[in-house]
Amino acid sequence: MSKTSRRxxxxxxxxxxxxxxxxxxxxxxxxxxxxxxxxxxxxxxSSLLLAFTAIVLLLLAYTPLRGIVPNAVTKESRKEIMQLNQRIEDLSRTLEVQRSKQGVLNAILEGKDAQFDSISARPK
Incomplete structure (x- = not known):
């Protein structure tokens, strides 16, 4: 049987x-x-399935049922995450500056010629 006759x-x-x-x-x-x-x-x-899917998605998006969805982020938690991320960035910059200063101090104590750039070592 050919394809066209089957179709x-x-x-x-x-x-x-x-x-x-x-x-x-x-x-x-x-x-x-x-x-x-x-x-x-x-x-x-297919129309019923599409309508049911749309209703479920709307319920999950605009009602308190969104808490059921894992990894759902609320506005408050998003704000807190942004603040914590900013704090982490600040602490990592401070740690980098302290490590740089510590390296220069170690070089001075060992008697090596250390080049220290005080402008780039400042925290921003």
Missing amino acids: RKIIANLRNKHRFVLINDTTFAEVFSVRLTPINVLMVF
Whole structure:
């Protein structure tokens, strides 16, 4: 079977109409009836899935349920993280300056010729 004939057969099967009927068991009366194609059923299920996903995402984004999501960062914690990061940067600069000064002092105590740049050693 060639590819085109397989595709035509699949498309023809997707366009076939089927009847969905709900019947009352005791009276055999038809309660509900609708004609469907597999394409329509697929579209309805995909639309429902898309709507459900959108609702869940909106609930997680704009309600207190966002706390359920791991690694969710609030405004307060983000501000605290930024302050801590700034403090870490300041401390690392201070540590670098102290290590530089310590290296110069060690060189002076050992009697070596040490070049010390006092301008670059200042904390910013």
